[in-house]
Amino acid sequence: xxxxxxxxxxxxxxxxxxxxxxxxxxxxxxxxxxxxxxxxxxxxxxxxxxxxxxxxxxxxxxxxxxxxxxxxxxxxxxxxxxxxxxxxxxxxxxxxxxxxxxxxxxxxxxxxxxxxxxxxxxxxxxxxxxxxxxxxxxxxxxxxxxxxxxxxxxxxxxxxxxxxxxxxxxxxxxxxxxxxxxxxxxxxxxxxxxxxxxxxxxxxxxxxxxxxxxxxxxxxxxxxxxxxxxxxxxxxxxxxxxxxxxxxxxxxxxxxxxxxxxxxxxxxxxxxxxxxxxxxxxxxxxxxxxxxxxxxxxxxxxxxxxxxxxxxxxxxxxxxxxxxxxxxxxxxxxxxxxxxxxxxxxxxxxxxxxxxxxxxxxxxxxxxxxxxxxxxxxxxxxxxxxxxxxxxxxxxxxxxxxxxxxxxxxxxxxxxxxxxxxxxxxxxxxx
Amino acid sequence: xxxxxxxxxxxxxxxxxxxxxxxxxxxxxxxxxxxxxxxxxxxxxxxxxxxxxxxxxxxxxxxxxxxxxxxxxxxxxxxxxxxxxxxxxxxxxxxxxxxxxxxxxxxxxxxxxxxxxxxxxxxxxxxxxxxxxxxxxxxxxxxxxxxxxxxxxxxx
Numbered sequence: 001x002x003x004x005x006x007x008x009x010x011x012x013x014x015x016x017x018x019x020x021x022x023x024x025x026x027x028x029x030x031x032x033x034x035x036x037x038x039x040x041x042x043x044x045x046x047x048x049x050x051x052x053x054x055x056x057x058x059x060x061x062x063x064x065x066x067x068x069x070x071x072x073x074x075x076x077x078x079x080x081x082x083x084x085x086x087x088x089x090x091x092x093x094x095x096x097x098x099x100x101x102x103x104x105x106x107x108x109x110x111x112x113x114x115x116x117x118x119x120x121x122x123x124x125x126x127x128x129x130x131x132x133x134x135x136x137x138x139x140x141x142x143x144x145x146x147x148x149x150x151x152x153x154x155x156x157x158x159x160x161x162x163x164x165x166x167x168x169x170x171x172x173x174x175x176x177x178x179x180x181x182x183x184x185x186x187x188x189x190x191x192x193x194x195x196x197x198x199x200x201x202x203x204x205x206x207x208x209x210x211x212x213x214x215x216x217x218x219x220x221x222x223x224x225x226x227x228x229x230x231x232x233x234x235x236x237x238x239x240x241x242x243x244x245x246x247x248x249x250x251x252x253x254x255x256x257x258x259x260x261x262x263x264x265x266x267x268x269x270x271x272x273x274x275x276x277x278x279x280x281x282x283x284x285x286x287x288x289x290x291x292x293x294x295x296x297x298x299x300x301x302x303x304x305x306x307x308x309x310x311x312x313x314x315x316x317x318x319x320x321x322x323x324x325x326x327x328x329x330x331x332x333x334x335x336x337x338x339x340x341x342x343x344x345x346x347x348x349x350x351x352x353x354x355x356x357x358x359x360x361x362x363x364x365x366x367x368x369x370x371x372x373x374x375x376x377x378x379x380x381x382x383x384x385x386x387x388x389x390x391x392x393x394x395x396x397x398x399x400x401x402x403x404x405x406x407x408x409x410x411x412x413x414x415x416x417x418x419x420x421x422x423x424x425x426x427x428x429x430x431x
Numbered sequence: 432x433x434x435x436x437x438x439x440x441x442x443x444x445x446x447x448x449x450x451x452x453x454x455x456x457x458x459x460x461x462x463x464x465x466x467x468x469x470x471x472x473x474x475x476x477x478x479x480x481x482x483x484x485x486x487x488x489x490x491x492x493x494x495x496x497x498x499x500x501x502x503x504x505x506x507x508x509x510x511x512x513x514x515x516x517x518x519x520x521x522x523x524x525x526x527x528x529x530x531x532x533x534x535x536x537x538x539x540x541x542x543x544x545x546x547x548x549x550x551x552x553x554x555x556x557x558x559x560x561x562x563x564x565x566x567x568x569x570x571x572x573x574x575x576x577x578x579x580x581x582x583x584x585x586x587x
Contacts, residue, residue: 019515020504021522022497024488029526032534045534046541052530053538053560056484057477062455065448065483241459244476248455270445277444278496281487285497288484292530336498378500 005300009034009293014334023336023379024282028052028289035296048292055291056284059244060166060173064159065280066247070228071113071122072272072279073254078263079225080122083108086222091192093209096199098134100192102127102141103148107188110152112228112250115159116374117385120149124389134205139396144195146386146397147404148188150371153337154364155184157232157250160337162243163287164363167294167345171359173243174236175431179360179422183368183415190407198403228253237429283338290342303347310351317355321416324348325369332373336381340370357419364422368415372408375401433493433576440490440569444483451479474551478559485562489569492523493576516581524574531567538563 012033016026028048035044074080084105091100102123110119124145131141153160156177165173210218231253232246241249258264264272297303310320328348331340345366352362374382377394387394415421458472491497504515543557 016522017500018503019518019522020499020501021519022499024497025523025526028530029522032526032530042533042537045529046537047534048530049534049538049563050560053481053485053535053563056481057559058480059473059476062451062476062480065480066452066455069448069452245455245459248452249459251452252456273445273448274441277448277483277487278491278494280448281484281491282496282498284480284484285488285491288488378502379498381498 002300002302002305005034005038006302006305008037009296009300017334023339024285024289027286027293027339031289031293031296035299038300047295051292051295052288055288058166059242060162061284061287063157063162063244063247064283065276066244066251067113067157067159068115068118068279069272069276070247070250070254071115071118072275073251073258073264074109074113074225075118075122076258076264076268076272078261079112079254079257080105080109080126082218082222082225083112084123084126085218086226089210089215089218093206094196095206096196096204097206098127098131098136098204099141099144099195099199102131102145103151103188103192103195106145106148107151107155107184108226108229110149111155111157111184112225113152116149116153116371116382119152120146120382120386121389123149124386128390136199136204137202137400138390138392140195140198140400142386142390142392142397143400143404144191145390146375146382147401147408148191149382149386150374151184151187151191153371153374154180154187154368156180157236157243157247158367159283160341160367160370161363163338163341164345164367167342168349168359168363171363172431174239174429175360175426176363177233177236177243178426178429178431179364180367181425182421183364183411186414186421187368187408187411190411191404194403194407198400224257228257237431286336286338287342290339293339294343294346297343298346303350306347307351307354317357318417320351320355321357321365324352325365325412325416328366328369329372332370333376334379335373336379337367337370337374340373341366358423360426361419361422365412365416368408368412372405372412375405375408433573436569436572437490437493440486440493444487444490447479447483447486451476451483454479471551474549478549478554481559482562485566486569489566489573492570493573495577513581517578520574520578520581524571524578527567527570527574531570532564535560535563535567 009030013026013030016029032048087101087104091097091104094100105123106119109123110116127145161176162173165171165176228250232250235241236243236246314320349359349362374380387397454472454475458469461467461469507515539557539560542560543555547556549556
């Protein structure tokens with residue numbers, strides 16, 4: 001009976017997770033226990049080990065450590081500061097200017113580095129003291145910073161979209177990357193509107209316009225950093241190179257740039273590489289064990305059961321999409337993004353494609369949805385990074401987060417029900 | 432002992448990571464500059480990722496880096512805290528033993544037995560998969576280290 005296995009899998013996973021066992025180990029151990037109930041122990045354990053190893057044996061996945069590495073380099077190498085200065089020229093003199101600066105800088109930095117946690121810590125590190133100086137509430141500043149840091153996951157290049165491409169059985173990475181632009185920008189504008197309104201109501205100071213001359217200089221300063229986006233996305237979309245090759249070029253480009261800026265010494269490279277290995281290893285163990293769990297779920301026929309169950313609830317696509325979104329929001333609260341994408345894509349993708357949804361569109365909806373979970377306790381990795389970089393307690397951030405969550409959910413609904421928002425841009429490029 | 436192992440692992444991992452970057456840059460360069468796409472880089476990249484990912488996971492266990500929900504352990508004190516910490520380290524060791532060492536060793540054994548070779552480098556795949564049991568050994572070592580550490584340091 002599949003029901004027993006589903007219950008065992010879910011119950012043992014949640015129990016281990018709640019006790020405080022590392023997430024990757026909780027996934028791997030609950031998967032092993034479940035499979036050992038169905039088939040003899042030796043083949044069960046060997047199969048999971050095999051899924052872990054073959055799951056990582058992927059050229060596409062290699063883009064993840066490389067984008068992490070270029071993000072780490074940017075973090076140390078003054079690129080974050082140049083992006084903040086550039087954003088300040090663009091929006092710094094509007095009411096709530098610093099909040100806008102934070103959001104725009106996060107969008108650029110998150111896009112370039114492909115990591116929400118890196119964006120939250122790099123941009124947050126710059127913005128926190130500036131916001132404090134101008135009288136911004138610390139909790140509010142941190143909330144703006146960490147929600148806008150997630151936008152970089154939707155705007156390309158994005159590691160999580162690469163993971164989705166893998167989980168969905170090879171949806172084009174170039175198409176997914178292009179599909180993320182419009183939803184990402186809408187989310188950015190939405191967050192700006194709400195944080196602008198709050199800043200206006202609280203009468204926060206507006207920054208001064210730096211003047212044309214200084215503004216132009218800051219703009220020129222930021223161009224080499226922004227040009228990276230042109231190389232990476234342009235190269236992938238034009239088909240010059242794969243996402244992985246683009247990510248390696250991004251590494252080379254940022255290394256050269258940080259040396260030119262004289263903000264990194266050769267002797268510091270090993271420690272940057274080690275930091276990258278640490279982050280990579282954490283994600284890779286999650287990917288490996290999630291691949292195992294996803295395989296066991298398929299073996300136990302769970303995607304089919306879930307699909308049958310969803311169809312009994314309603315035959316209205318709008319309702320089914322709403323249910324899937326609610327389930328993913330719930331999942332996102334308890335699970336990190338990478339395993340959530342790897343485990344739930346094979347379950348939900350067949351359901352939504354049967355409803356006529358484009359897999360590219362679903363990828364964007366899923367990532368946008370799980371972004372919200374990154375900012376919620378208890379597993380929100382970006383939430384913790386955002387709080388710690390701002391030096392503010394979780395309790396102080398939660399209340400200012402509420403209106404920003406409302407925006408994220410509103411944008412999620414828009415993107416879910418208006419496929420053109422995701423599909424228009426890839427369509428323009430015939431992808 | 433732990434410090435020594437940490438240091439050795441750090442050196443190996445940094446080296447592998449650097450090779451990974453150079454390998455893919457070479458792939459791009461060979462295609463665009465030399466006009467003769469290199470045949471092995473693609474495959475080597477995947478193998479390196481397995482090794483960095485898994486050996487790195489072992490190392491990350493020693494550094495206590497793997498993400499977890501720590502609400503329960505943080506809310507406890509004294510004997511209860513100790514029991515939860517014991518359970519966590521025990522779970523990591525159990526996972527490493529069952530899946531990575533037992534399952535992984537069998538995987539290595541079966542693939543070597545079948546003489547499965549990689550397509551470009553003609554490398555026995557069993558050696559590539561050796562990263563799984565090796566990572567398992569590291570995880571067990573570190574979780575036992577922490578178990579002993581927990582016992583001797585009490586609830587601090």
